Amino acid sequence: MGTSNILRSVSRKSIETGLHAFREKVTTSPFQSTIDHDIETALMQFDDAQGGRKNTADAEDKIVEIVKTTGYVIMPSAISGDVLEKMYSEFRSIIDAEEGDFCAVDRHDGAVCVRMKPFLRTNYSRQYPAIFAFYNADAFRSITRKYYTDCERGAEYVTEIFVHETPETSDPLSGKLHWDRAQTLKFWIYVDELPEEAGPMLIEPGSGPRNREIRVAEHVGKDKLVGGVDNVVEATRQETTVLAAPAGSIMIHDTDASHGASEVMPGYVRRIIRGHCRARK
Numbered sequence: 001m002g003t004s005n006i007l008r009s010v011s012r013k014s015i016e017t018g019l020h021a022f023r024e025k026v027t028t029s030p031f032q033s034t035i036d037h038d039i040e041t042a043l044m045q046f047d048d049a050q051g052g053r054k055n056t057a058d059a060e061d062k063i064v065e066i067v068k069t070t071g072y073v074i075m076p077s078a079i080s081g082d083v084l085e086k087m088y089s090e091f092r093s094i095i096d097a098e099e100g101d102f103c104a105v106d107r108h109d110g111a112v113c114v115r116m117k118p119f120l121r122t123n124y125s126r127q128y129p130a131i132f133a134f135y136n137a138d139a140f141r142s143i144t145r146k147y148y149t150d151c152e153r154g155a156e157y158v159t160e161i162f163v164h165e166t167p168e169t170s171d172p173l174s175g176k177l178h179w180d181r182a183q184t185l186k187f188w189i190y191v192d193e194l195p196e197e198a199g200p201m202l203i204e205p206g207s208g209p210r211n212r213e214i215r216v217a218e219h220v221g222k223d224k225l226v227g228g229v230d231n232v233v234e235a236t237r238q239e240t241t242v243l244a245a246p247a248g249s250i251m252i253h254d255t256d257a258s259h260g261a262s263e264v265m266p267g268y269v270r271r272i273i274r275g276h277c278r279a280r281k
């Protein structure tokens with residue numbers, strides 16, 4: 001199934017159920033308190049490195065500010081030990097999963113992309129409790145709320161997740177440097193080591209405000225997204241940063257910043273999960 005078909009194959013019913021799940025936060029995962037604690041610790045370390053005031057609210061504000069301007073933040077090895085191992089084993093079962101009402105699977109040339117929409121639903125809190133707890137984290141909800149505070153109708157939190165396993169490829173999906181026509185804020189977890197050879201994302205730091213201006217101008221006087229606007233960006237290798245990091249790292253990314261996948265070298269595999277948040281329409 002192609003990427004466009006995968007996007008269409010998730011039913012309307014699943015979207016409605018997802019909205020319901022978002023309104024009523026489910027806290028049944030046995031991993032929730034450990035993961036909330038790990039994320040909070042990572043936030044504090046990040047804040048500390050930025051010379052912050054050592055409280056969670058300040059760290060969240062700083063992340064919002066940096067992601068809006070620079071385009072991304074990485075918190076290296078934020079999740080580790082048993083919890084990361086559990087996330088990895090859940091990742092494996094998702095990669096082997098069959099298609100379902102809330103799950104679309106795309107397999108081609110050894111690469112696997114599983115789209116789960118909605119993900120924050122009770123069944124998944126039982127089936128994949130560690131990954132569920134990660135996306136159910138209070139800190140991520142709070143960052144998302146702050147990120148979209150200027151949006152009249154607020155934000156939709158983790159409307160879907162994509163689970164990717166990508167072996168060697170010289171032509172990765174989304175390989176051209178671009179910004180997304182529909183802006184999202186993404187929370188990534190690196191479930192495995194992601195060295196430069198395993199094809200991490202490339203980003204053009206600081207490009208978000210410039211691209212945002214172009215995107216917003218294209219929407220003036222229009223209700224819907226435009227198809228025609230050129231969102232492909234030219235940048236030299238020196239102008240981009242490779243987002244390589246150890247297993248368990250968290251990456252937060254605004255798709256207004258120019259980004260693209262990089263080549264996966266022979267003998268390497270890229271294993272990541274990304275969850276999407278967007279302004280409510």
Ligand SMILES: [Fe+2]
Nearest residue numbers: 174179180255
């Ligand atoms: Fe993109």
